[in-house]
Amino acid sequence: xxxxxxxxxxxxxxxxxxxxxxxxxxxxxxxxxxxxxxxxxxxxxxxxxxxxxxxxxxxxxxxxxxxxxxxxxxxxxxxxxxxxxxxxxxxxxxxxxxxxxxxxxxxxxxxxxxxxxxxxxxxxxxxxxxxxxxxxxxxxxxxxxxxxxxxxxxxxxxxxxxxxxxxxxxxxxxxxxxxxxxxxxxxxxxxxxxxxxxxxxxxxxxxxxxxxxxxxxxxxxxxxxxxxxxxxxxxxxxxxxxxxxxxxxxxxxxxxxxxxxxxxxxxxxxxxxxxxxxxxxxxxxxxxxxxxxxxxxxxxxxxxxxxxxxxxxxxxxxxxxxxxxxxxxxxxxxxxxxxxxxxxxxxxxxxxxxxxxxxxxxx
Ligand code: EPS
Numbered sequence: 001x002x003x004x005x006x007x008x009x010x011x012x013x014x015x016x017x018x019x020x021x022x023x024x025x026x027x028x029x030x031x032x033x034x035x036x037x038x039x040x041x042x043x044x045x046x047x048x049x050x051x052x053x054x055x056x057x058x059x060x061x062x063x064x065x066x067x068x069x070x071x072x073x074x075x076x077x078x079x080x081x082x083x084x085x086x087x088x089x090x091x092x093x094x095x096x097x098x099x100x101x102x103x104x105x106x107x108x109x110x111x112x113x114x115x116x117x118x119x120x121x122x123x124x125x126x127x128x129x130x131x132x133x134x135x136x137x138x139x140x141x142x143x144x145x146x147x148x149x150x151x152x153x154x155x156x157x158x159x160x161x162x163x164x165x166x167x168x169x170x171x172x173x174x175x176x177x178x179x180x181x182x183x184x185x186x187x188x189x190x191x192x193x194x195x196x197x198x199x200x201x202x203x204x205x206x207x208x209x210x211x212x213x214x215x216x217x218x219x220x221x222x223x224x225x226x227x228x229x230x231x232x233x234x235x236x237x238x239x240x241x242x243x244x245x246x247x248x249x250x251x252x253x254x255x256x257x258x259x260x261x262x263x264x265x266x267x268x269x270x271x272x273x274x275x276x277x278x279x280x281x282x283x284x285x286x287x288x289x290x291x292x293x294x295x296x297x298x299x300x301x302x303x304x305x306x307x308x309x310x311x312x313x314x315x316x317x318x319x320x321x322x323x324x325x326x327x328x329x330x331x332x333x334x335x336x337x338x339x340x341x342x343x344x345x346x347x348x349x350x351x352x353x354x355x356x357x358x359x360x361x362x363x
Contacts (some may be wrong), residue, residue, distance in 0.1 A: 001022060001210055001332055001336050001337060001340040001341070002021065002022050002331055002337050003020065003021070003023065003150070003329065003333040003336045004019075004021040004022050005018060005019070005021075005143075005329060006019045006205075006331055007019075007139055007142050007143065007146075007193070008304055009030070009078075009080075009134075009138070009139050010090060010133035010134050010136070010138075011081060011094050011133050011134075011138035011139070012080060012082055012083055012085075012089070012102065012103060012133060012138075013080060013081055013084040013086075013088075013090050013133065014079065014080065014083050014091045014125050015077050015078060015080060015083075015338055016077045016079075016080065016138065016139055016141035016142040017075070017076070017077055017142065018075075018076045018077075018078075018123065018143070018145060018146050019073050019074070019140070020063070020073065020074040020146055020149060021073045021147070022185075022333075022336055023069045023071065023074055023143070023153065024069065024070055024071060024153075024336075024341050024342060024343055024344045024345065024346065024347045025029050025068070025069055025070055025071030025342060025343050026069065026071075026344040027068065027069040027149075027152060027153055027156070027344050028067055028068050028152070028333035029067060029069065029084060029148075029149060029152055030067075030069075030152065031058075033125055033148055033152070034145055034148040034149070034282070035057070035143070035150075036141070037056070037144050037147065037151075037187065037321060037325065038056040038057075038058065038141060038144055038145060038148075038324060039054070039056070039190070039272040040144075040321045041140065041141065041144045041318050041321040041322060042054065042056055042125075042318070043253075043317065043318075044314075044315065044316070044317025044318050045146065045177060045178055045181050045263050045314070045317065046125040046133070046168075046184075046185065046312060046313035046314035046317075047312045047313075047314075047317075047318065048310055048311055048355070049310065050082060050187070050310065051301070052081070053116045053182070054080070054081050054082065055079065055081060056078055056113050056141050056177055057079070057200075058076050058077070058078055058132045058145045059076070059077045059078075059079070060074070060075065060076060060077075061075040061076070061077055062074065063075060065125065069132045069200075069344075070206075071342055072342070073177065074149065076142060076145045076146065076149075077143055077180050078141045078145065078318040080138070080267055083099050085102050085229060086101055086102045086103045087101060088101050088103070088104055089101055089102050089103020089104045089129075090133070091105050091230035093195045095176060099164070102281040103129055106126065106127035106129065106299075107127055107128035107129045107132070107307055108127075108128060108297050108298040108299040109128070109132045109292075109295055109297055109305065109306050109307040110128055110295055110296070110298065111287045111288055111289075111293070111295065111306040111307050112287060112290070112293045112294075112295060112306060113136030113284065113285075113286075113287030114132060114135065114288065114343055115132055116128045116132055116307070117321060118131075118181060118296065119131025119132065119135060126298075128307065129283070130178050133277050135228065136228070137228035137229065137315065137318075137322075138226065140318070140322040140325075140348075142230065143227075143322060143326060143329075144321055144325045146325065146329055147286075147322075147324065147325020147326060147328045147329050148325065150325070150328040150329040150331070151325075151331075151332075152333035153332045153335070153347075154201075154326065154328060154331055154332050154335065156344060156347070156348050156351075157201075157203075157335060157339075157347075157348060157351045157358060158362055159199055159200070159201040159331060159335075160196070160199065160200050160201060160292045161197060161198070161199045161324050161327055161328040161331065162198055162199075162324060163195055163196070163197040163322075163323045163324030163325075163327070164195065164196055164197075164198075164279065164320050165177065165193060165195055165196075165215040165316050165320050165322055166193070166195075166196045167193045167194040167291035168180055168181065168191055168192075168193035168205055168314055168316045168317075169181065169184060169191035169192070171316065177193075177314075177328075181313055181314050184313050185313040186221040186316065187291070188289065188290035188291035188311075189285070189289060189290075189291065190285040190287075190288070190289060190311075190312070190313055190314065190315065191285050191286075191294075191314040192229065192282070192283040192285040192286070193283055193314065193316030193319070194245055194280055194281070194282050194283070194313070194314065194316075195280065195281050195283070195319050195320040195323050196278065196279070196280045196320075197275055197277075197278075197279050197280075197281075197320075197323050197324050197327045197354070198277065198278050199266070199276065199327060199328075199331060200276055200277075200362075200363075201276035201362050202272045202274070202275075202276070202277050202331065203272065203274055203354075203355060203358070203360050203362070204264060204271070204272055204274040204360060205272060205338065205354070205358070206331060206334040206335060206338060207219065207233065207271045207272060207334050208267040208270060209270045209271060214270065215269075215270025215271075215275060215357075216267050216270055216271060216272055216330070216334055217235050217267045217270055218270065219330045219333075220233070220235065220267075220279055220327060220330050221233045221235070223283040223326040223329065224279065224326055224327070225281075225322060225329065226326070227281070227322050227326060229283045229284050229287075229315070229319070230281045230282065230283055230284075230319070231282055231284045232279050232281065233279065233280070233282075234265075234280045234281075234282075234332040235264070235265040235267055235271040235278070235279050235317070236262065236264045236265020236266065236278055237249075237262050237263040237264075237277075238280065240267070241263060249263060250263065250264070250276070251263055251264055251273075257274070257360075258274075258363075259273070259275050259345065262276060262278065265277060265278040265279060266272050266278060274360060277327070277331075279323075279327060281319065281323050283315075283319050284287075284314075285314075286311060286315060287313070288307070288308070288311035288312075289306070289308070290307060290308055290311075292305040292306040292307070292308050293305070293306050293342070294306070295307075311321055311330045313314070335347075335351075338354070339351050339354070
């Protein structure tokens with residue numbers, strides 16, 4: 001038994017879609033909690049004007065009845081309101097009538113740092129839009145919806161997950177983030193940053209050292225690296241541990257099997273160890289610049305400036321919400337593998353029996 005997630009959707013296409021498999025039957029979902037997470041993702045200083053007109057409402061098409069999961073695939077849809085402006089340009093079928101609206105003209109000016117160049121080369125596209133639409137971080141909306149479902153499952157076994165911003169553009173106070181974002185926007189530039197996700201209530205034993213694929217830290221790193229613009233992931237003290245001696249790098253064990261520190265970030269040998277889970281992700285500055293970088297026009301082979309189109313100045317606050325959702329999904333997946341069960345009660349009973357066996361109490 002495991003959780004599966006498949007997503008589809010282009011940034012300016014009709015909709016974003018997610019299908020979750022492997023949920024137990026009888027899990028109650030809270031519509032408002034899902035909506036709140038999508039709303040959090042839309043917020044944040046420095047986001048594109050698009051966020052003000054996308055509603056990001058989740059429609060459930062399958063797998064839920066009267067608010068409870070059925071133990072069948074859960075199908076979620078978030079429609080793109082902006083698609084109305086791209087009906088010709090992003091029409092799934094050959095469009096009728098004259099080219100009109102956004103996306104009608106092919107894009108041939110790849111942006112350094114975006115999927116544009118590698119994407120068209122790999123897939124043989126002659127319009128960069130065919131690559132950038134799916135590569136866009138717009139699709140994180142349905143990942144957040146899936147994460148909200150995962151958090152509902154985790155709540156049944158006492159786990160909570162929270163993401164927050166640590167830095168934007170090198171600044172580490174909220175005022176500093178705003179100043180840095182304003183300054184970047186004024187210079188027609190963009191910013192990246194660092195986010196942190198913490199999970200409490202994580203008992204020892206999620207993940208395994210048995211194979212690389214089982215390792216919880218490897219899965220968390222893959223999940224976070226899978227988010228657009230993430231270039232680095234750290235678990236616990238991460239890179240800083242490389243500069244310590246062993247005596248200062250590990251978390252001593254006390255009676256009650258608690259630790260005196262949490263440098264490992266709650267994972268040892270690919271297994272959660274009962275301490276708080278702490279992971280960080282670093283986001284590069286967004287590649288769509290209003291003052292574009294040097295590129296090449298793919299239609300002529302001549303030097304040209306990269307594509308300029310509406311975009312965010314910074315999306316680090318959104319990343320905190322997306323990273324939270326991604327960590328939640330991985331923890332929920334590991335928990336499904338550990339406790340199984342077709343009905344939610346089977347799952348929670350297995351959790352309780354396990355906790356009794358290891359005699360573990362949350363702090
Ligand atoms: C994105 C570019 C911007 C972002 C978008 C991601 O879109 P647009 O060009 O339509 O303004 O706003 O993110 C979202 C729409 C979203 O909901 O997060 C990109 O190129 O990745």
